[in-house]
Amino acid sequence: MITIKQIARMCGVSSATVSNILNGKRNVSESTKLRVLEVVNQTGYQPNYFAQGIRKRKTNVIGILAEDLNQFSSPPIIEGIMACCEDMNYRTILINMRLYDRWRNTWYDDDKKLKSVLNPAIKELRSIKVDGMMYVAGHGRVINCFPDDFDVPAMVVYAYSKSPKFTSIVIDDEKGGYDVTRYLISMGHRKIGVIAGIAGNLHTQKRCEGYQRALFEDQILYNPDWIRYGDWERESGYQQADKLVNEGVTAIFCMNDNMAAGVYDYLEEHNMKAGEDISVVGYDNKEISQYLKPGLTTNGIPLVGIGRKSAEIMIDSLTQDSDNAKQKIVKAPCRLIERNSVKKIGQNR
């Protein structure tokens, strides 16, 4: 391994000078700078990571704490974070807590389980002296991940931080619910059923609020019977479809693509077709949504964008000397992807 000393000797200067040049200090003459840089490039010298870390305050490393890499949302978010960090000349280090892998769905309300993995992970990141930590959640909710008095810049991605001290970046579910409903109304629908997610869930609640706002805006009565709660799984979409179809709605807004697929199942079984006999909209824009027949119109989540945006915020807050970047909640808008599952119907209700 080639060291800074060797470079220095080869150039006939001291290692301090080489260090200064490499670190962009300007108290060096142009000529020696050129000479040293030349040698550095030729030799492919790379500073020893550990020796640097031991002396430097700023490591230019961002730690990513991922709940689970296998959640469909995580890889694109992380890819976005990494892309942005690379652009801004930051390294990343990823800790995959594998929460789902360890405990399936049993850790949601079990703070002990989370902490048993999160605390060592944080400790590790701290020992690596990362400049900032980003907690990447597997699904949206309120999470208590960093203590109020945490001394490392940190933020929560794809979920809300319980402590108001940390910036959260989430999708704008209220707007999402609003947009979908607005779209259905614009297509002539006034009897719009909803297959929501689990009732207590944050995504569910916010999207319902958006749904209500859109209805109200168009002076459409809100019928509580048309809101059915599923559990995000396909089967529940199937079950709730039955209720809604019998209620005579002309369109169903499903809060994820899985449940929309369940609606398709129901429709097929009853010789009906999405986009003809009844209109269906999903949420997530997962791969299935394009495989369904007819293609499912759905509200896409800009996951890579969320990743990029969050890294941008993180690095900004690290760079700006003041806390100009105030802690806050950032909401990323979803984008409606039109396929063929919604039919335009006459204005006569």
Next chain:
Amino acid sequence: MITIKQIARMCGVSSATVSNILNGKRNVSESTKLRVLEVVNQTGYQPNYFAQGIRKRKTNVIGILAEDLNQFSSPPIIEGIMACCEDMNYRTILINMRLYDRWRNTWYDDDKKLKSVLNPAIKELRSIKVDGMMYVAGHGRVINCFPDDFDVPAMVVYAYSKSPKFTSIVIDDEKGGYDVTRYLISMGHRKIGVIAGIAGNLHTQKRCEGYQRALFEDQILYNPDWIRYGDWERESGYQQADKLVNEGVTAIFCMNDNMAAGVYDYLEEHNMKAGEDISVVGYDNKEISQYLKPGLTTNGIPLVGIGRKSAEIMIDSLTQDSDNAKQKIVKAPCRLIERNSVKKIGQNR
């Protein structure tokens, strides 16, 4: 930050002794050991990562070089690697090269593009002094990723290493092709068409060989017209289905689920149904395969298992002092997942 020196002072011993205890050396008395460990736990002392790295030979860190996190196969493989490493008390550091994100599909045959990202990544891992490097490919092929004289233990996961110096772990495509064909034969099929992947592709070739072996074993004539090549995309499945159906095959073996979905499209358009009018088998066990109607029988790839296995091999080779673990090609078997797209037909052809 609390240092080893402070711990030493608190215990009235030297820092060397503390270090010895922490590193499991046995030349320490039980009594001081207990005393020191007590203080270490109380204070929550954690060794400085960088200071350790600068002195230690073995870092207990495995570097993962991922081609792209967004390939469907990558997250589970990586999760498997990380799980195994955690079990064996190794850290991992992941570098995501984002090859697809950068260049879509244009980097396959462009060694320069790959190297422009891979070399710096390797350099970085080297500066972190990782004990070993694992290259995680996004799709199977022969890759020239490490030079023959590479001085860090390395291996290739989900693809073949061009250099024979490095262990590769891949799926057993020949057996996969054989198993699927065997299964179809066992269900009474003798006219079995194939929608293969791209012709030059390694997965394609090996699976074709397996197909032929199964045919031969049952003394079934191999009809070259029944092998059609797609490009892994759904559309190509649709196109090739036409040819095969007109050839009168009773079953179609698609080399991925995407193309099988294309076959479903074709069948639907022609008022036929998989599992009734014609049998279909896919490959990959991607999410779509369960969403298709009827559920697609497909050959599942044990991605997490591949990850685990590969990490196991890596760590074994690091632990065994000799190169007991000889460089070689490890093949992981796929597992056929039966759903409803294959019909048992009479023995009379």
Next chain:
DNA sequence: TTGTAAGCGTTATCAA
């Protein structure tokens, strides 16, 4: 503009 030398927190060597 450059060089000297003192650290940083460990581990490793060797003497006690």
Next chain:
DNA sequence: TTGATAACGCTTACAA
């Protein structure tokens, strides 16, 4: 069984 002490490769005062 312990403890001095010399590295490790770098950054950073401070001196030249």
